[in-house]
Amino acid sequence: MSNRGEQALLKQSTILMFAVAIAAIVTGFFSGSQSILFDGFFSLIATVIKVLMLITAKLIAKESNQRFQFGFWHLEPMVLLIEGSFLLLIAIYAFLSGMFGIINGGREVELGLVIPFATVLSVVCFAYFFYVRYRNRRLKSSLIQFDNISWLVDAMLSVGLLVSFLIALLLKTQGYGQWAAYVDPSILILLALSMLPPAFKILGPALRDVLGIVPDQLNDKVRGVMDEAKARHGFDDYISYVQKHGRARFIEIHIVLPAGYPLHSVATLDELREEISTALGQADAARWLTISFTGDRKWIA
Structure with missing residues (x-):
C-alpha cells in the first residue's frame, strides 16, 4: 500500500x-x-x-x-x-x-x-x-x-x-x-x-x-499453520499469541522442540522460521512476527 x-x-x-x-x-x-x-x-x-x-x-x-x-x-x-x-x-x-x-x-x-x-x-x-x-x-x-x-x-x-x-x-x-x-x-x-x-x-x-481483544480470524490462521508444522516437523508443543492494532498484526510463537531434535546449525531454525512465515502469508511492514525455539516447556508456560 x-x-x-x-x-x-x-x-x-x-x-x-x-x-x-x-x-x-x-x-x-x-x-x-x-x-x-x-x-x-x-x-x-x-x-x-x-x-x-x-x-x-x-x-x-x-x-x-x-x-x-x-x-x-x-x-x-x-x-x-x-x-x-x-x-x-x-x-x-x-x-x-x-x-x-x-x-x-x-x-x-x-x-x-x-x-x-x-x-x-x-x-x-x-x-x-x-x-x-x-x-x-x-x-x-x-x-x-x-x-x-x-x-x-x-x-x-x-x-x-x-x-x-x-x-x-x-x-x-x-x-x-x-x-x-x-x-x-x-x-x-x-x-x-x-x-x-x-x-x-x-x-x-x-x-x-x-x-486488545484477540482477532479470531488471525488467531485461527496462526493455529492452523502451527498445527500443520507441529505434525510435519514433530514439535513437542507450541504456544501462540496474536494482537491487532489497526492494520498492524503482532504474532508471537514459541515452539518446544523434542529432546534430540536434529539441529545441524542455527540455519536449521531460520529455515523453520521462513517456512512458518511463508505459510502465514506475505510479510509486510505492518506484520510483526516473532518465532522462538526452546527445549524446555517451562519457557512457554
Whole structure:
C-alpha cells in the first residue's frame, strides 16, 4: 500500500468535506432548516476526524523511535473509535432535536433554497464516495475505508433531505401546508436512525483493537499453520499469541522442540522460521512476527 497515496487522498477528502460543511451550515442558517444545519455540523466534525486520520497516516509512515518502539499503529483504532463515538453522539442529538421539533409544531423551511442545495450535495457526495472506493481498491487502506463511510453517510443524509423537501413541496402545492412544517424534524429523526449502523460499524472493530481483544480470524490462521508444522516437523508443543492494532498484526510463537531434535546449525531454525512465515502469508511492514525455539516447556508456560 502506498502511504503517500493514502495521505494525498485523505488530504483531498478533508478539503472537500470542509467545503461541504461550510456550504451546508450557510444554507441551513439562511433557509431555517435544522436538518441542513445538522448535515453541516456532521460534515464539520467529519472534517476534524479526517484531519486526525491524516496525522495518523503520517505518523504510521514514520520509523519507530525509542519512545514508540513498535511504531504508531496503535493510533489508528483510537482515531476510528473517536470517529464512531462522534457519529453516535450526533445521531442521538439529531434524534432528540427532531422529536422536540415535532412536539413544538414543526418548522417552516425555505424550500426554494434547500431543494437545489440537497440535489447538488447528493450528486457530489455519492460521486466522491464511489471515487474513493475505487481508489482504495489499489491502496487497501483501512483508514480510507472507514473514512469513506463519512461520505456514504453524508450522501444518505443528502438524499434523505432532498426527498423530504420534495415531499414538503408537494404537501404545500396540494393545500396541506400545515403538515409540511413537520417534514424537517421528521426527516431529522430518520437521518439520525440511519446513522446508527455506520457508527456501530466503525465502533465495533475499533473498540476490539483498543481493548486488545484477540482477532479470531488471525488467531485461527496462526493455529492452523502451527498445527500443520507441529505434525510435519514433530514439535513437542507450541504456544501462540496474536494482537491487532489497526492494520498492524503482532504474532508471537514459541515452539518446544523434542529432546534430540536434529539441529545441524542455527540455519536449521531460520529455515523453520521462513517456512512458518511463508505459510502465514506475505510479510509486510505492518506484520510483526516473532518465532522462538526452546527445549524446555517451562519457557512457554
